[in-house]
Amino acid sequence: xxxxxxxxxxxxxxxxxxxxxxxxxxxxxxxxxxxxxxxxxxxxxxxxxxxxxxxxxxxxxxxxxxxxxxxxxxxxxxxxxxxxxxxxxxxxxxxxxxxxxxxxxxxxxxxxxxxxxxxxxxxxxxxxxxxxxxxxxxxxxxxxxxxxxxxxxxxxxxxxxxxxxxxxxxxxxxxxxxxxxx
Numbered sequence: 201x202x203x204x205x206x207x208x209x210x211x212x213x214x215x216x217x218x219x220x221x222x223x224x225x226x227x228x229x230x231x232x233x234x235x236x237x238x239x240x241x242x243x244x245x246x247x248x249x250x251x252x253x254x255x256x257x258x259x260x261x262x263x264x265x266x267x268x269x270x271x272x273x274x275x276x277x278x279x280x281x282x283x284x285x286x287x288x289x290x291x292x293x294x295x296x297x298x299x300x301x302x303x304x305x306x307x308x309x310x311x312x313x314x315x316x317x318x319x320x321x322x323x324x325x326x327x328x329x330x331x332x333x334x335x336x337x338x339x340x341x342x343x344x345x346x347x348x349x350x351x352x353x354x355x356x357x358x359x360x361x362x363x364x365x366x367x368x369x370x371x372x373x374x375x376x377x378x379x380x381x382x
Contacts, residue, residue: 217260225267242267309359317352
């Protein structure tokens with residue numbers, strides 16, 4: 201067999217079964233983009249596993265099986281993305297809710313910080329990473345992380361103080377950092 205044979209076989213498979221696979225997927229998805237993604241993944245799998253694809257009409261059934269599994273994976277991914285989006289919406293609602301765990305002033309002060317300070321504080325507060333883990337994420341030493349984190353916290357405390365926020369609600373450390381920065 202020549203080098204062009206697998207390509208030719210795939211082209212024939214695609215040409216012969218695209219309409220059937222497209223219809224199968226289209227009837228099981230709600231959005232054209234999802235349909236296109238699932239079809240593309242189905243035929244990508246067919247290309248990667250070309251040796252496993254049976255000949256004749258059995259190929260269509262094999263492709264339906266692949267499309268079915270791709271659809272299931274797509275739906276699981278969509279469910280995870282939906283759950284994540286919901287969780288983020290809830291966190292943002294709490295963030296902006298003065299009665300929640302983070303007063304609105306904290307959100308405003310946080311927004312005033314540099315991108316680097318916000319990222320560092322988010323890695324600590326939201327991702328709950330330690331100094332060694334943050335050092336790996338940022339590609340620097342643990343000492344550098346400790347210094348940057350100390351400075352970022354000082355700047356956040358200063359921003360809160362500038363907003364006339366009662367720093368006592370954030371603990372003794374916030375009050376101390378604000379005084380150091382004054």
